[in-house]
Amino acid sequence: MTFTPDLLSRCISCGFCLPACPTYELTKDERSSPRGRIALMRALETGTLPMNDPGVAEESSFCLGCRACEVVCPAGVEYGQLLEEWRDATWRGRRRPVVVRALLRAVDRTWKVRLLGLFRRHARRRTGGSASLMLGCFERFLYPKVSRSAVALDPRLDVDPGQGCCGALHAHNGELAEGRALARKLGERLPGTIVTTSGGCAAHLADVLGRDRVVELSAWLSGPASAAGAALPGPAGPILVDGRPARIGLQDSCHLRNGLGVWREPRAILAALGEYVEVPGAASCCGAAGTYALVRPEDSAKVVAPKVDALRRLDLDILVTVNPGCTRQLQTAVRKAGLRTRVVHLAELAASARTDGSGR
Numbered sequence: 001m002t003f004t005p006d007l008l009s010r011c012i013s014c015g016f017c018l019p020a021c022p023t024y025e026l027t028k029d030e031r032s033s034p035r036g037r038i039a040l041m042r043a044l045e046t047g048t049l050p051m052n053d054p055g056v057a058e059e060s061s062f063c064l065g066c067r068a069c070e071v072v073c074p075a076g077v078e079y080g081q082l083l084e085e086w087r088d089a090t091w092r093g094r095r096r097p098v099v100v101r102a103l104l105r106a107v108d109r110t111w112k113v114r115l116l117g118l119f120r121r122h123a124r125r126r127t128g129g130s131a132s133l134m135l136g137c138f139e140r141f142l143y144p145k146v147s148r149s150a151v152a153l154d155p156r157l158d159v160d161p162g163q164g165c166c167g168a169l170h171a172h173n174g175e176l177a178e179g180r181a182l183a184r185k186l187g188e189r190l191p192g193t194i195v196t197t198s199g200g201c202a203a204h205l206a207d208v209l210g211r212d213r214v215v216e217l218s219a220w221l222s223g224p225a226s227a228a229g230a231a232l233p234g235p236a237g238p239i240l241v242d243g244r245p246a247r248i249g250l251q252d253s254c255h256l257r258n259g260l261g262v263w264r265e266p267r268a269i270l271a272a273l274g275e276y277v278e279v280p281g282a283a284s285c286c287g288a289a290g291t292y293a294l295v296r297p298e299d300s301a302k303v304v305a306p307k308v309d310a311l312r313r314l315d316l317d318i319l320v321t322v323n324p325g326c327t328r329q330l331q332t333a334v335r336k337a338g339l340r341t342r343v344v345h346l347a348e349l350a351a352s353a354r355t356d357g358s359g360r
């Protein structure tokens with residue numbers, strides 16, 4: 001048995017999810033919709049289609065895993081879990097994209113993850129606090145300032161530099177058991193509450209360790225940290241650009257919004273930092289989607305294109321992200337389009353506003 005039976009049988013084929021699905025929006029092809037993909041999973045489960053069917057492989061890879069279909073589903077289909085089980089069954093050996101295999105191997109041991117951040121200036125401070133900051137494996141390498149900013153915002157956060165990967169990458173890319181094992185290992189290493197700066201990691205960790213153990217940074221700053229007086233907007237007040245409050249937008253993290261229901265919190269923080277502008281389509285996937293932008297760059301570019309159009313129309317000063325993959329995707333897209341909008345993680349923007357009001 002490949003799929004959890006109850007999950008697969010829940011779908012009533014109503015089609016409410018189709019308009020929410022970015023890949024269906026691109027193709028208008030039923031097979032590239034959540035309902036169509038669930039039909040393929042059922043065919044695999046009954047043996048009507050073999051595990052190595054090329055069409056099935058194509059759809060399991062074309063799906064962004066954004067879980068936009070979950071939040072509109074009246075039957076409570078947990079599509080994210082079904083997708084993890086699907087890839088776990090079919091992305092075996094050479095059927096797993098080469099770039100995915102390389103990334104998984106890069107972070108499958110704690111020492112390798114530590115190596116990624118060895119020469120980067122990410123946060124390392126031990127405080128003995130009751131909450132730990134999770135250092136994302138690629139975030140500590142690509143965006144080390146994010147963890148330094150998080151600690152500047154709440155100095156009580158404990159940062160264990162010896163922590164490993166949370167396993168989200170593995171769970172989303174066909175190594176479900178390994179992904180869960182890594183999350184449990186991290187949960188043992190970081191006792192108490194775990195605060196994360198990555199929506200994708202937050203949702204995976206919460207799934208394995210329980211919702212009460214994991215808090216994403218914007219929710220932490222709006223909730224527990226705020227109650228303890230460690231939060232925003234800080235003494236410097238709103239960020240100014242040319243003497244006026246900066247026009248700031250947000251790109252949601254799919255897993256944070258659709259998996260954990262966190263979307264109000266980052267908006268409330270940004271509204272205190274400048275003039276908040278809602279970006280049309282902020283809730284839909286930017287095309288980063290974990291490894292998607294690397295595995296399917298052309299489709300990823302198609303998914304992000306309407307966002308670039310919206311950003312061009314809005315002419316924002318700053319676009320904020322709450323997930324490192326989204327930061328990278330949107331920085332690249334904005335640069336290629338020649339837009340002046342700066343793309344930055346929420347932690348960095350909030351910490352810099354607190355320090356000197358520059359937003360830099």
Ligand code: SF4
Nearest residue numbers: 011012014015017073
């Ligand atoms: S996944 Fe949910 S919304 Fe989509 S067809 Fe099935 S029951 Fe309907």
Ligand code: SF4
Nearest residue numbers: 021063064066067069
């Ligand atoms: S996870 Fe996203 S891309 Fe995949 S079927 Fe659901 S809505 Fe479509």
